[in-house]
Amino acid sequence: MNERDGGEGQRKRMRAIWSKYFVKHVEGRVQQGILQSDIQSKADRTPVTVADYGSQVLISLVLKKELPSHSFSMVAEEDSEDLRKDDAQQILEHITSLVNETIANDDSYNMSLSKEDVLAALDGGKSEGGPSGRHWILDPIDGTKGFIRGDQYAVALGLLDEGKVVLGVLGCPNLPSKSTNKHNGSSSGDQVGSLYFATIGCGAKVQALEGSEPQKITICSVNNPVDASFFESLEHSKRDLTSSIAEKLGVQAPPVRMDSQAKYAALAQGDGAIYLRFSGKGYKERVWDHAAGSIIVTEAGGMVKDASGNDLDFSKGRYLDRDRGIIATNRYLMPMVLKAVQEAIDEEQ
Numbered sequence: 001m002n003e004r005d006g007g008e009g010q011r012k013r014m015r016a017i018w019s020k021y022f023v024k025h026v027e028g029r030v031q032q033g034i035l036q037s038d039i040q041s042k043a044d045r046t047p048v049t050v051a052d053y054g055s056q057v058l059i060s061l062v063l064k065k066e067l068p069s070h071s072f073s074m075v076a077e078e079d080s081e082d083l084r085k086d087d088a089q090q091i092l093e094h095i096t097s098l099v100n101e102t103i104a105n106d107d108s109y110n111m112s113l114s115k116e117d118v119l120a121a122l123d124g125g126k127s128e129g130g131p132s133g134r135h136w137i138l139d140p141i142d143g144t145k146g147f148i149r150g151d152q153y154a155v156a157l158g159l160l161d162e163g164k165v166v167l168g169v170l171g172c173p174n175l176p177s178k179s180t181n182k183h184n185g186s187s188s189g190d191q192v193g194s195l196y197f198a199t200i201g202c203g204a205k206v207q208a209l210e211g212s213e214p215q216k217i218t219i220c221s222v223n224n225p226v227d228a229s230f231f232e233s234l235e236h237s238k239r240d241l242t243s244s245i246a247e248k249l250g251v252q253a254p255p256v257r258m259d260s261q262a263k264y265a266a267l268a269q270g271d272g273a274i275y276l277r278f279s280g281k282g283y284k285e286r287v288w289d290h291a292a293g294s295i296i297v298t299e300a301g302g303m304v305k306d307a308s309g310n311d312l313d314f315s316k317g318r319y320l321d322r323d324r325g326i327i328a329t330n331r332y333l334m335p336m337v338l339k340a341v342q343e344a345i346d347e348e349q
């Protein structure tokens with residue numbers, strides 16, 4: 001977004017609306033009250049909840065309302081297919097009432113959505129993205145398994161412009177903005193619930209979801225891997241490979257395992273030094289799982305590369321075209337981590 005789109009005033013307003021919607025989750029109205037009947041299993045056997053669908057509907061609605069002059073193209077994770085089935089009518093009704101309650105609890109918009117409006121809003125996220133034009137990239141709930149467990153999750157929005165990510169926002173309702181305990185906990189002074197955002201060339205910032213002055217964040221400057229700690233996925237990490245990489249580097253601290261792009265946010269604010277992402281063989285990473293997180297890390301002074309040391313390429317559609325694995329860390333550690341990654345991969349084969 002630039003001056004044409006309304007400038008800082010509009011950005012502030014959008015952050016405020018978003019925060020209120022995310023705070024709804026923080027307050028536990030959805031996350032803590034989630035029932036088995038609010039969860040579906042998708043064709044790939046991953047879970048999706050009323051909150052994933054509701055978040056996607058609300059975010060596309062806010063973007064369309066606030067930026068009416070933009071041509072709207074969105075690459076988003078969810079679609080309406082499963083909700084159009086006969087046995088999904090109850091869950092569709094629940095999503096529709098959650099979305100309408102959220103809008104009614106806030107004075108930003110005066111409107112009410114029908115079930116058809118909800119289905120149509122979800123299908124607005126079917127864009128293929130690609131190398132030309134502007135596309136929003138949305139993961140409405142990233143880390144759904146963490147969300148269901150009551151752990152970390154993120155609401156992740158990026159903007160792709162001519163194939164490059166130029167803006168990223170990560171709402172992390174369960175992440176403290178400054179963690180003094182490096183092992184995934186929070187100290188008594190930490191404020192839980194943070195909104196991270198970055199625009200290309202302008203740095204990365206964090207503000208409390210409840211509202212606070214945005215603060216600049218920077219990645220940690222550790223340059224000796226012995227002093228580094230690393231993040232990995234709780235659910236989807238090849239732990240034998242990441243522990244071999246850590247051992248080669250001489251990393252002493254145990255891994256910090258966390259769901260979702262909250263790992264990118266924690267890294268960007270200096271809570272740890274390295275994020276290693278190695279998923280199971282054959283898994284193709286999706287653009288919405290990395291767009292917002294990667295720009296927040298690079299704008300905080302870090303680097304995000306694939307296992308061969310190349311930048312991530314977001315211009316190829318809904319999937320990331322990449323060599324195996326993703327590494328995020330600071331510029332001092334990146335060459336050492338890439339070397340350890342190559343050695344560990346070679347040994348594995």
Ligand SMILES: Nc1ncnc2c1ncn2[C@@H]1O[C@H](COP(=O)(O)O)[C@@H](O)[C@H]1OP(=O)(O)O
Nearest residue numbers: 141142143144145233235236259260279283289
């Ligand atoms: N088999 C898999 N391997 C790697 N990532 C996966 C796999 N299945 C789902 N994901 C997606 O990886 C992301 C979770 O990352 P993490 O493991 O770091 O928490 C999520 O986007 C999750 O989808 P979803 O957005 O539906 O939660």
Ligand SMILES: [Mg+2]
Nearest residue numbers: 046047077144
């Ligand atoms: Mg999912």
Ligand SMILES: [Mg+2]
Nearest residue numbers: 139142143289
């Ligand atoms: Mg995701």
Ligand SMILES: [Mg+2]
Nearest residue numbers: 077139141142
């Ligand atoms: Mg998701």
